[in-house]
Each structure stands twice: as C-alpha cells, then as structure tokens.
Amino acid sequence: MKKFQTLLATIALALPIAVTPLAPTATLVANAATTTKAKTATYTLVKAPTLKKVCYHVTRTGLTLEKASFTADRAAVTLAPTTTKLATKTTYTATKAIKVTAGKKDAKTTTYLLLKTTKGKTLGWIKATSLTAGAYKVPKAKTIKKVTKRAPKKTTANRDTTNPTTLMVTRKVATLKQTYRTKAATPYYQAAFAADRPVVTLTKAGTIKSGKTYRATKTLYAKTGTKAATHEYVFLTKAGWAATTNLKPIK
Template identity: 40%
Template sequence: MMKKVAMIAAAAAMVLPLGMGAIAPANDSVTAFAATKTAAKKVTHTLISAKTIKKAAYHVKSGKPALYSAKFAADQAKVTMTKKGTLAGSKTYYATKKIVVKVKATKTTKAKKVTYAYIKTANGKTAGWVALSKLTAGKFMAADGKADAKKAADKVAAKTYTLVSAKNLKKTAFHFKGNTPAFYSGKFAADKSKVTLTKKGLLPQSKTFYATKTITIKKAKKNVKYNYVTNGKTKGWVLASQLTAGKFMAAD
C-alpha cells in the first residue's frame, strides 16, 4: 500500500511539478470568471492518478462549472481543492493535465471517482481544475452562443393578455404525459384586467404538480385557461390543456 501511494505521489510530482504549491491562474483577474463572495471552502480528496494529456479544446455548453485551484501533497496521494469561481461560457479552454480523485461518501451520497482536467484559456488569464463531465469537447463555436441567446430570449419573452377570470382552486394534483409544458410567471395589473406572462422555463419530467389557482385569459380571440402549479422550487402558470389530472405514476 505504501509503495502504491509513493508511486502515485511520484507521478503527481512529475505531472504537477509544483508539489505542495497551489496551481493558480497566471492572472488573478476575475473578469473571465465569477469570483465567489463567501470564504473559499477547501476539500481534500484521495488522489488516484495524475497524468499529462495531449492539449485538447473544450467549451461550456450549459451551466457554470466550478473552477478550482489544487494543492498536491508531496509525501502522500492527496489533493486539496479550493473553489475559485465559475467558468464563463462562450470561450474555448485547453486541457493539458488530468487527475482522478476519490470523493468521500456523505450522508446522502456514495463515495465516487471524479475526473478533473486542468484547463486554461489561450491567453492564460483563466486557469484551474474543472470536473471533466461539465465540459464539452471541441472549440466554442458562434452557433453555440446563438443557441444560448435564443434560450435566454425565450425565457424572458413576456406577453400581456386580457384577464377574463381568476379564482382559487382546491389543491389538485396534475402531471403531464406529452410534450414538456412551459411555465410562466404572472404579473397582474392593479388597475385593469390585464396579466403579463413571462416564460421561466420548462416543467421538470416525471413529477407531480399541485394546482391552487386558475385564470382564464383572452388569447387569439379565444378563452384559454392557465393553472398555477408548484413542485418544490418550480412554481408558475401552465397551460391547463397540457396538464393531466392525477399524480405522476411510474407507468406514465
């Protein structure tokens, strides 16, 4: 066992020559990634393997992957990772090193192996370790940015309708079977019968939603109903015709 630890530590020393030093970005500027406002939390993992890889391009397709600095122990197979911020989208990052660590089990999750890649931008201003599963292989292309922009535009598009009626409902369970329905926030005018619906996103799959309110609006000269549904953090107005009465069952 001691021999294996020594071998891993030696491999890490060759791939990561800074030893006990933290691998930090060449520039501490936070313009390329969002800096965390709270005190950085350090987590130590068992280092399973470390190696240099052929320079490969990656980009972020969705979300904001966490970016870490890493401090490698010189005499044992351990690495301490500290969150520095999050990666920005619309950029190409280049990976040159890779490590595999063992993340300890918690009360809610099992122990698991996670692969991290050491990435940096072409100008070297952003650099650090990122979970490889959060990256997409290949250079960032403008089309990716357009798709993200379209999603953002869809999300914030707002339309105002005439409010025909509004009432409370006895808490009722619903789910959906076909296409994934959009859900909206609703802003009601104080001095006239108008409501502005703004798309927030899509309902999550395989869930039960509970309706507590319903409204009828005038849409394309037709009366259309929307139900206000909730499920945890998901809350909003959904086209009633896209919902099916009853709780979601696995058979659905």
C-alpha cells in the first residue's frame, strides 16, 4: 500500500493536473480531445518519470493521440484513442512520460509521452516508438546546376547570310586531292554558282579554328573584279569553301 501511494505521488508531480483520490471512479484526463468509439485499454502503471524538455516530430501521417485516465485507488491507467492527429513537418515537445505494462507475467514495458505544441498547449499521449527524436528541420533546397546553352552549329539553314560576296570565276572548278591544315582562324563559305555566267556567290557559314586538318576535294580560282588579284579557293570536306591564304598543304 505504501508503494502504491508513493507511485500516485510521483504521478501527481509528473502530470499537469494533480491526482486526487476522490472516489474509486475518479479519473484524470490528460487532454480535452474527444474520444472515438474505438475500444479503450487499461494498463498497469509502472512508472511516471519526469523528462527534460525534448523535441520530437513524426515522419508519417495518420498518427492519432490518446487520452489517459488514471484510477485513484490503484496503479492503473486507461488509454483511449482521440480524434487529434499529429501533423508532419511540425515540432512537438515532451516533458512527461509513463511506463505501462499489460499486467501479465513477463509483459513488456511500453513508454508513452505527453506531447505539447512548441507554444505549450497540451495535446495528448502517444507511444514513444511512434516519434522521431529532434525538432523538424526543413530540408535544404537542392542546388540546380546552371546549364549554359551553346550556340547552334551553323548549317546551310542558319548560316550568316548578311554579307554574301560575288566573285568572278577565272578557272572552272576542278577535282583536287589535298590535305590542308589551318595556320590561323579561317572562315569557310557556302557557294552558289550562276548558271548563265562565270560567277559564284560566297556566303560565310562559319570559322575553322587554327591547327585543324581538313581534306580538300575541289578547287576554283576567282577574283572580286576585273583588275583584282585572283585567289584560290578549295572545298574542305565537312566544312565548305575556304581561301588557301591561311591553309598549309600537308604532303
């Protein structure tokens, strides 16, 4: 009997509302949530330790709290489900705990915690194993790597056609088998030959970097006017027509 009275005194200190043994049916409700029609369960109260303020959060939805009713004439507690549900992404605190068993021989001890909001509002009891220790932390935003868009490769459809050059062809196009390497950055062109006169219009299609090697398959000679100097142009595979001024033949 003395041991039982000591346990009741411990509970009275640990819980927010004191237990007063008014009658055998007197109970203590840990929160004001409305219970559901689910069956309640009565356990043997083993211990009611006081905890330091600890933060918890939950990682899954649908967890409901329970209310606790403590009998005044024996070390027992009845736990009943409530309609109060815990929210994820929320921090809760606990300073009260109870340890209970089913009362059978060799029954395991289960710990329940009394949860409150961070502002101190009492919510209800829940198994400690349903909680995750620590305050909820907002996940760090993922760093999105900035992708630099590359300029589209110039083709016949998107080449620069703002400054076409018309040349007089002085020698017909001939077949050529020669490899060249660029000595400096060299522009290359798309060629449009006139059908009724020896004229070719060159339109810049891109630039070849220095040190690149290309195979030439055709050659032509042309000049900008009657008194202008004649220049040789060769057709480079996978590129276009280019003046041989910046090209070095490779044997």
